[in-house]
Every structure is written in C-alpha cells, then in structure tokens.
Amino acid sequence: MKYLEGESNTLAGNHLSLKHYQAQHFAFSVQGTVATITLNRPERKNPLTFESYAELRDLFRQMYYADDIKAIVVTGAGENFCSGGDVHEIIGPLTKLDMPGLLQFTQMTGDLVKAMRACPQPIVAAVDGVCAGAGAIIAMASDIRMGTARSKTAFLFTRVGLAGCDMGACAILPRIIGQGRASDLLYSGRSMSGEEAERWGFFNRVVEPSEVLGAAQAYAQMLADGPTFAHAMTKKMLHQEWDMGVDQAIDAEAQMQAICMKTNDFHRAYHAFVNKQKPQFEGN
Structure with missing residues (x-):
C-alpha cells in the first residue's frame, strides 16, 4: 500500500488515513x-x-x-x-x-x-x-x-x-x-x-x-453525514445476529444501544431536537 507524506498512522495502527491511498489494480x-x-x-x-x-x-x-x-x-x-x-x-x-x-x-x-x-x-x-x-x-x-x-x-x-x-x-x-x-x-x-x-x-x-x-x-x-459510530454498530449486529437466537440478539442489541447512548452524537441529537435544529453528527 502506498500513502502520501504526512498521513497519520498512530496509536499502534488504530488510526489510519486512506484519503490519499493510491490503488494499483483499480x-x-x-x-x-x-x-x-x-x-x-x-x-x-x-x-x-x-x-x-x-x-x-x-x-x-x-x-x-x-x-x-x-x-x-x-x-x-x-x-x-x-x-x-x-x-x-x-x-x-x-x-x-x-x-x-x-x-x-x-x-x-x-x-x-x-x-x-x-x-x-x-x-x-x-x-x-x-x-x-x-x-x-x-x-x-x-x-x-x-x-x-x-x-x-x-x-x-x-x-x-x-x-x-x-x-x-x-x-x-x-x-x-x-x-x-x-x-x-x-x-x-x-x-x-x-x-x-x-x-x-x-x-x-x-x-x-x-x-x-x-x-x-x-x-x-x-x-x-449520519451517526457513523452507530451505523457501524448496526452493520456489526446485522452480521452477527445471523447466528443468534432472538433472546440473545435482543440482549446483544441492548448492550450496543447502551454503548451508543454514551456517544457525543447521541447528546448532539438530543440538544438539536430540543433546540429544533438538525443534528450535526461527528461519529463519536
């Protein structure tokens, strides 16, 4: 993989910029x-x-x-x-x-x-x-x-x-x-x-x-433009719940939703709703 100078790859690979990725075969x-x-x-x-x-x-x-x-x-x-x-x-x-x-x-x-x-x-x-x-x-x-x-x-x-x-x-x-x-x-x-x-x-x-x-x-x-952390949770559960029973899936979704309720996006949406504004999500 090729990256341009100045791109970040910090925290032992936990963050990676792909904006300037140079594909070789597409x-x-x-x-x-x-x-x-x-x-x-x-x-x-x-x-x-x-x-x-x-x-x-x-x-x-x-x-x-x-x-x-x-x-x-x-x-x-x-x-x-x-x-x-x-x-x-x-x-x-x-x-x-x-x-x-x-x-x-x-x-x-x-x-x-x-x-x-x-x-x-x-x-x-x-x-x-x-x-x-x-x-x-x-x-x-x-x-x-x-x-x-x-x-x-x-x-x-x-x-x-x-x-x-x-x-x-x-x-x-x-x-x-x-x-x-x-x-x-x-x-x-x-x-x-x-x-x-x-x-x-x-x-x-x-x-x-x-x-x-x-x-x-x-x-x-x-x-x-939406709550991308929450979207990632949705995708994860859509995939993982194929192998779950209904009760197990409900419990897993309860955990995921509780995690999403701790995000800033959830609080941004609440304050925007109270102020009759459109929420500006940042994915965190």
Whole structure:
C-alpha cells in the first residue's frame, strides 16, 4: 500500500488515513468522507485478477482503521459492474494448480467478503450492465445495492462446472432474497434482470444508468453525514445476529444501544431536537 507524506498512522495502527491511498489494480477516489472504488477494466467488462482480489481484500481490511472514510461506494467503469474472475488471468491458471494452491485461492476470495462485512463503513454498490460471478458476490456482500433495469446479475458458478456455494453465497444470498429464490439463481446460474432484482429485494433501488453512480454516492454521503459510530454498530449486529437466537440478539442489541447512548452524537441529537435544529453528527 502506498500513502502520501504526512498521513497519520498512530496509536499502534488504530488510526489510519486512506484519503490519499493510491490503488494499483483499480481506481480509488475520496470525496469528503466517501470513498469510491471503481473496477476499471471496461474493455473486458471489469474482470478481477489475482492482484485485484488481493488488493481489494487488503484495502477493506485497512478500512477498519480508516477514520477519514465514513462510507464506501463500489462500482465499475463503463457500462458494466464486473464480469467476475478474468478467464485468461484467473480461470486458466486455476486449471493448473494443485489442491493446496486452489484452496489458497478460494480462501483469499472468501477473505474479501469477510473484509467487506467486517469493515465498519456501510458499502453501497452501484450496479449497471454485467454483474456476474465474483462481481455478483461483491454486490451481494455490500450493504446497499443500487441497480439499473438493464443490469444482469448472475451467480454463474455452475455454468463453469463449479458449485453455487462460493464466497459465502449460500449463507448471504438467501438472507437477502429468500431461500427459494437464492436456490434458483445458485443452481441455474441464470441472469437476473434489474427489475427482477429490485422485485426480489436484491436491489434496494433501480434508477437510470446515467444516475446509478450518483444515486449510490448520494446515499453513501447521507450515511457518512449520519451517526457513523452507530451505523457501524448496526452493520456489526446485522452480521452477527445471523447466528443468534432472538433472546440473545435482543440482549446483544441492548448492550450496543447502551454503548451508543454514551456517544457525543447521541447528546448532539438530543440538544438539536430540543433546540429544533438538525443534528450535526461527528461519529463519536
């Protein structure tokens, strides 16, 4: 990872500035406190490589410590989101690896999803055109998904002789769209249209192609302007409560909410309400 001179990395790595991060295998920009990751190989519909997988994994891991990034947008250059793993740069080499090498690769791709779910910032995906394979997984692993009617989302692993259980798909996708619908997509590998994705709840909203990135960035900015410490707690509990019973979840939420009540943002909101003003949250 490369940083510009003067950036802080203090308190044994507990605080890290990523505003000037220089990505090597995709585009990265920051507007205010919203970071935008753009998969930018439009001539190939933005496929992933071994290197971009690893850099995305490492960047999302670093986001845990990035106090200057409050929300993240993921999108693709041109008119497509991501076509998945590059056939020539990933699929071909995989056919020549031994079992330890294959397991190392599949664990790395799974670690990308783990890093996306573990980072405290909400992730908003802006999806247009092709969103296939690992691209569909990246959209799935995001917190919010903005799409277009012309988008085509496909968990196409079975089309290349692989199982649909890739990168957490069998755990996460049913929780978004339901077991039956997830089974349909993961067994068949077929494409899901943008309208179908919105109807099934995979897309939170469908907008015009020219508006999808702006809509995602505006939503991310709204989140970044809010109580970001509390948002991080919400994301954490949305993820952790999958494995909890109802009583355990209620107890865990009671603890998290009590913690949030000790934040300055909670007190700012109270005083703003009393004074009939809009609260200005600072994430602490």
